Amino acid sequence: MTKQKHILSILVENQPGVLSRIAGLFSGRGYNIESLCVAETTDPLVSRVTMVTMADKPIVEQIMKQLHKLINVIKVYELTGSSYVQREMALIKVQAKPEYRAEILRIVDIFRCKVVDVGREHYTLEVTGDEGKMDAILNLLKPIGIKEIAKTGIIALFREPK
């Protein structure tokens, strides 16, 4: 069976140790984590974990059941396969030699990102988007010279019926 990317949205009790239970489950059972984001929800007692994992279908089913079995996990949803919005943010530090500065700003404009820090030799850009957009901008910036990059990992929510 082929491995596919799956986005899981997990509501957990906002308590110390919960994240390590989830991480331990993945390492202990040999599942993989592509990315992981955690933050409090509007209910301060609940956090949302958004997790991306590569796995085939039966394994994802098993992962979801195993997650649900953890006492502090309230709900587990899979977003992949249904209608959802996803975003990821990246901070990208690009080399900005004088001859490239205009080119970089053009890219910034096209991708509607922001320059959040400027130096003599660099720009730091803030980019938000889905995976496709992220890949596209990175591909364009690579030849110019990416010095450093920090990504948040994917966060996602179901779309509500219109």
Added chain:
Amino acid sequence: MELTGAQILMKMLKEEGVDTIFGFPGGVVIDIYDELAKTDIRHILVRHEQGAIHAADGYARASGKVGVCLVTSGPGATNTVTGIASAYMDSIPVVIFTGQVPTQLIGNDAFQEVDIVGITRPCTKHNYLVKHTEDLARIVKEAFMIAASGRPGPVLIDLPKDVSTTTITYKAPKKIELRSYKPTYTPNIKQLHSAVKLIKNAKKPIIFAGGGVVLSKGSKELTELAHKTQIPVTCSLMGLGVFPGTDPLWLGMIGMHGTYRANMSSGDCDLLIAVGVRFDDRVTGKTDTFAPNAKIVHIDIDPTSIRKNIPVTVPVVGDCKITLELLNKLLDKEDLGDLKKNRNSWLNQIEKWKSTTPLAYKQKNIIKPQYVVEKLYELTKGNAIITTEVGQNQMWAAQYYHFKKPNHFITSGGLGVMGFGLPAAIGAQIACPKKLVVDIAGDGSIQMNIQEMATAKQYGLPVKIVILNNRYLGMVRQWQELFYGKRYTATGMEHAPDFVKLAEAYGAVGLRATKPEEVEPVLIKGLSSSETVIMEFVVEREECVYPMVPAGAPITEMLLV
């Protein structure tokens, strides 16, 4: 009411109906011990914390209640880890209290500090570090509820010293409800209708029952299902006893050392009704050849057990007892036809497997271990609680002691931990003081927790230990004989203590049989004693457990005697 943490703990233990604690003290739990002494809860002082946790496990299995264990921080806590892992794999409800250094020292590498919550996270159903005395009552209540409900398991509570000593105004905790924990007890009735349809159409069905049926106390319902439908029954190691080992529909145990007829019928059946099992690799052998022609109905309370290792036709999430009850009711409304006639050829086939290839051994002039177990079965009429160590002794116990009732076979199935049998027997004997409790042991395993002889003696527990002494780590030697060209590396155990003298040194009774004709007299004498007794049987050194399915092979491909 002003109470210290330790006093609150006692109050909660009483409320949970705890009558016995297996434990071993240390610096950070003295306050708890001090309060414990003021209650009528019985404390059993073991000789090693591993003994405490296995005893709590044995107590839980024999009584059907939650076992409780109390140890100190650091080494006391780490010594319980093996036993916690065993209870976890076998889904046994135990609550473990570990002392911890005072909260303000946590994280400082204080004396006897270990992160036991971190260490046991993957081998407990849940665990807690109590940070405030105010949380203690609620956490204890939750822990007992979690340990015993759904698929049971061990729950650990780490108690910093200051949490026990701080005085607070006690408020009774509210009714426990966890929004994130709601086990499914009642199955989806649609799924049961599908199961009924499969049962009606099956020509060659079998039932495969496991530890889940023991835990849900569903043995009666399972037996009813088998009789009503005339479907033969096999069990995993953990399930032994849920169906009478003397019933004509009994197939014997399935798996690596299963009977020929149980393994063959799993290979040939067209319907496998799996109840309270998790399809361990020791049961299935090579998974893609397991029950290749069968539709599979899988009933289990833990959704993660279903479709983990084996594809399933009809998954049913629910408590085994409740589900079987409902299934039986549905079947009562159905016309199942002339079962005698319909099952005839299938049951005949099974009978043929049984008569051509039964469990067998030949007793000549050296004692056969199987003979000892068979004699033990005869003399106790199958009524004893049997605990085991791990290895060949465990498999012979499973094969030759024909269990009639659940909660009578207590063995470390999933973890397979040597040294389990004696402390587990102590726990079982305390749960059932009137019962005969026998640990069927190997010479290697018994030495792993032999110190608990002193515990048995101190509390006047008449547990009986039957050592099948082959002077080998026999099961490993068997693998070396069969798969490693008889290279017996590191499995010879010629230098064992004199077990008779050892028994006597502990103030117990020691008996030995070296010839076949001594087996019965030694058993009769040992079993009728009111003392703790070690009976040593000097057995055939290189006897093997058969049938045997080599690891990773299909379970229908057995090595036979």
